[in-house]
Amino acid sequence: MRRPLFKTRITEMLGIRHPILCGGMGPGVSDANYVAAVVNAGGMGFIVAAGFPDPEAFRAQLRKCRALTSGKGFGVNLYISGQAEATDRLQEQVRILAEEEVLCVETSGGSPEGVLPALREAGIKVLHKVPAVRYARSVARLGVDAVIVVGNDCGGHPGIYGISSMVQAAHAPRAVSIPLAIGGGIGTGSQLAATLMMGADAVLMGSRMLVAEELWIHRDYKDRLVRSDGTESVVVKTGLRQHHRVLNNESAKSVAALDAAGARDFERYRPHVMGTLTTRAYLTGDSRLGMLDYGPSVVFADAVQSVEAIFDEVMDDAQRAMRRMEDLRSET
Incomplete structure (x- = not known):
């Protein structure tokens, strides 16, 4: 230390x-x-x-x-x-x-x-x-x-x-x-x-x-972060004025489409932003779905x-x- x-x-x-x-x-x-x-x-x-x-x-x-x-x-x-x-x-x-x-x-x-x-x-x-x-x-x-x-x-x-x-x-x-x-x-x-x-x-x-290392999230997801350069960071849920910067995965793209379409009803967003999706991604390492907090400073996360x-x-x-x-x- x-x-x-x-x-x-x-x-x-x-x-x-x-x-x-x-x-x-x-x-x-x-x-x-x-x-x-x-x-x-x-x-x-x-x-x-x-x-x-x-x-x-x-x-x-x-x-x-x-x-x-x-x-x-x-x-x-x-x-x-x-x-x-x-x-x-x-x-x-x-x-x-x-x-x-x-x-x-x-x-x-x-x-x-x-x-x-x-x-x-x-x-x-x-x-x-x-x-x-x-x-x-x-x-x-x-x-x-x-x-x-x-x-x-x-x-x-x-x-x-x-x-x-x-x-x-x-x-x-x-x-x-x-x-x-x-x-x-x-x-x-x-x-x-x-x-x-x-x-x-x-x-x-x-x-x-x-x-x-001390975080319980799956090693596969950590390894993905090590390989990334921070450019996959995107802000979504702008239509609800609940801006959320996350990994630009399938869920984020679906939410961005709702934002672009002018959606204002949270129920239309719900299937893509449920916390269970995020937890599953962290547990399994499959990061295709879920609102995964992700800022561009992951570019500095170059090793587990x-x-x-x-x-x-x-x-x-x-x-x-x-x-x-x-x-x-x-x-x-």
Whole structure:
């Protein structure tokens, strides 16, 4: 494991070695095994609560992660939905997080305002993820501990504005004063160093980590990612204004056709976007069907490796970038 190169507000807040957050990936993908590997390698990961709808199964994941990290702090991803059933489940999850003394949460979707009091009371740090700086300003006023701003390059849900991560990284530090992470298309240490130089406190990586050995997804799919160059990334579900950046497979092409036809009824989309298709693809390695989160940063995922080995490469690259900056300095 590489020595710490940077000390930021987020490394200090979370007690982590490197300013690297590994965002929650799909229901059940970011589980205890993967998140523990991220934490043990010096970053912060988030178990996706939506992947464990049964309360006791969710609690078991938290306890397993704590055991695997020898008691180190770890995070949980909470998706905030406006549906009544989802709200009840969210309240139950927050109660379990408090009982299990989880360190932090990555909230996304709707506003975290409704769960902030309970999370604060439990001493849980809240990092809210947004797709544009305009939302970062709003959530900062709510009193979250940090904000994560993702650009259009991110796999998963980049929002509707199509603003690049490069622009977000330069703009967000001017707009908010709270600790800040930038995500979307990030997979190298030079990007980490550049993002910190622009004023952020950490980066968020997702697609780059899909080849981690500790993820349970099928080796055939990981090998496909290693062979890919990121050009198979496409944004679909634009007709529903639920933009989703995924692998351009058969399901994505069907959804893109619905978008082009002006479809607005979710039932027409349902056969192509069901979560069961995605889970089956990850289990079998057959990636023809399913909404598979896929950002262009997979171009950097050039080998199936442990999380620690990936982090080592990132930090070595960051150190080279810092040296290059020193070499480029004018004598005057």
